[in-house]
Amino acid sequence: EIVMTQSPATLSVSPGERATLSCRASQSVDSNLAWYQQKPGQAPRLLVYGASTRATGIPARFSGSGSGTEFTLTISSLQSEDFAIYYCQQYDDWPPLTFGGGTKVEIK
Amino acid sequence: QVQLQESGPGLVKPSQTLSLTCTVSGGSISSADYYWTWIRQPPGKGLEWIGNIYYSGSTYYNPSLKSRVIMSVDMSKNEFSLRLTSVTAADTAVYYCSRVSMIQRYNWFDPWGQGTLVTVSS
Numbered sequence: 001e002i003v004m005t006q007s008p009a010t011l012s013v014s015p016g017e018r019a020t021l022s023c024r025a026s027q028s029v030d031s032n033l034a035w036y037q038q039k040p041g042q043a044p045r046l047l048v049y050g051a052s053t054r055a056t057g058i059p060a061r062f063s064g065s066g067s068g069t070e071f072t073l074t075i076s077s078l079q080s081e082d083f084a085i086y087y088c089q090q091y092d093d094w095p096p097l098t099f100g101g102g103t104k105v106e107i108k
Numbered sequence: 109q110v111q112l113q114e115s116g117p118g119l120v121k122p123s124q125t126l127s128l129t130c131t132v133s134g135g136s137i138s139s140a141d142y143y144w145t146w147i148r149q150p151p152g153k154g155l156e157w158i159g160n161i162y163y164s165g166s167t168y169y170n171p172s173l174k175s176r177v178i179m180s181v182d183m184s185k186n187e188f189s190l191r192l193t194s195v196t197a198a199d200t201a202v203y204y205c206s207r208v209s210m211i212q213r214y215n216w217f218d219p220w221g222q223g224t225l226v227t228v229s230s
Binding site: 001030032034036042043044045046049055087089091092094095096097098099100101102 | 154155157169170171204213215216217219220221222223
């Protein structure tokens with residue numbers, strides 16, 4: 001099983017600032033990685049797939065990068081609606097499909 | 109666009125079977141392009157993939173749950189179902205249904221249902 005590790009667990013950021021979230025895989029997943037955003041009481045929403053391709057309707061301030069075992073989700077200028085929990089998910093080798101533990105982005 | 113909606117009992121007794129249904133609208137569950145999937149999230153915790161089912165009935169399950177999971181498809185109702193046997197308090201979670209491409213290396217989850225909370229308690 002591929003284990004996904006996200007850091008930090010919590011990120012405190014002021015509105016308008018940049019947020020950088022990390023996701024590490026226990027073995028290479030090539031570019032087969034997705035990112036999701038989850039707001040309280042809501043289902044997760046797909047943000048990025050293929051490590052760097054934004055899903056339909058996702059603002060350009062969200063960008064994904066990386067390959068192999070190290071990945072980053074960057075939010076260039078945090079808006080109020082971006083404070084949420086973010087999860088990465090690998091789909092290179094499954095079953096099982098696996099998620100990271102999440103990074104909570106909170107208001108500083 | 110495709111929408112998914114979970115339904116089922118919100119309370120299940122320990123040792124019994126959890127049963128949920130996901131109704132698909134705006135698209136056909138018999139599409140050759142997709143698996144249909146269940147994911148769960150214990151309160152305050154992360155996401156756990158439960159399994160995928162294809163319209164033909166072929167399945168992939170999480171090895172950690174495989175001995176207790178049964179998934180099925182009802183094409184006449186455009187819905188798919190999850191049964192989880194011998195539940196304990198550890199199975200208390202919000203259960204989501206979703207869709208995932210059956211093309212290898214395209215296996216991200218989109219869209220998601222709104223989720224339904226299932227509590228295991230006597």
